[in-house]
Amino acid sequence: MTLHRVARFADVTENRGLEVRIDDSKILLLKVGDQLRAYQGECPHAGAPLVEGALCNGRLTCPWHKAQFRIEDGGLCEPPALDSLKRYSLEVRDGEVWVGDQPLPDAHTPRPMMSAPL
Numbered sequence: 001m002t003l004h005r006v007a008r009f010a011d012v013t014e015n016r017g018l019e020v021r022i023d024d025s026k027i028l029l030l031k032v033g034d035q036l037r038a039y040q041g042e043c044p045h046a047g048a049p050l051v052e053g054a055l056c057n058g059r060l061t062c063p064w065h066k067a068q069f070r071i072e073d074g075g076l077c078e079p080p081a082l083d084s085l086k087r088y089s090l091e092v093r094d095g096e097v098w099v100g101d102q103p104l105p106d107a108h109t110p111r112p113m114m115s116a117p118l
Helices: none
Strands: 003-008 018-022 025-032 035-040 054-056 059-061 068-070 076-078 087-093 096-103
Touching (some): 003 018, 035 096
Antiparallel strands (some): 003 096, 025 035, 035 087, 054 059, 059 068, 068 076
């Protein structure tokens, strides 16, 4: 994984996300308190631009079909989306935001169910 400089920390406001690009990938930067998070920039349901979504009460709401995701970890809260947001590694160095070019493993994927003994 390679980190890419995508923005300045000061460019990301608390009440509005910032869309950046790494190659062909749109990535949404969100500020949670004094920390930043990086998520896929398009809704996993129908590809809506999440930068146009609403941030309210710790949730990001998709602008098209109103799916909701937790801004702290990208977890799915409300359908119609079926998947959580992909999260990207992020570092802040000297006020500059660096984001990884590959999504992190999905922390929200349920474990496979074990077969019950017969």
